[in-house]
Amino acid sequence: MPAVITCDLRLNEPRYATLPNIMKAKKKKVDTMEAEDLGVDLMPRNKVLEVYEPPKRKEGVMVANVDELLDKLRNEASVIS
Numbered sequence: 001m002p003a004v005i006t007c008d009l010r011l012n013e014p015r016y017a018t019l020p021n022i023m024k025a026k027k028k029k030v031d032t033m034e035a036e037d038l039g040v041d042l043m044p045r046n047k048v049l050e051v052y053e054p055p056k057r058k059e060g061v062m063v064a065n066v067d068e069l070l071d072k073l074r075n076e077a078s079v080i081s
Helices: 019-027 066-075
Strands: none
Touching: none
């Protein structure tokens, strides 16, 4: 599916609230609603089946120079061909 994604130069600039708007927000009434009033069921549906620690990693190996590193990557790890 094709998509066009754009962003604005002001994306990372925060908008600071002005003092009059802060004072208006303090006076505004906040409506609180209960979940039961909205007919929403909040019972958890996830079950934890198992919790375990991951296996311990092997200790790292220090190499003396770049040539030794490349040799280990080619021969032992088979990362570089």
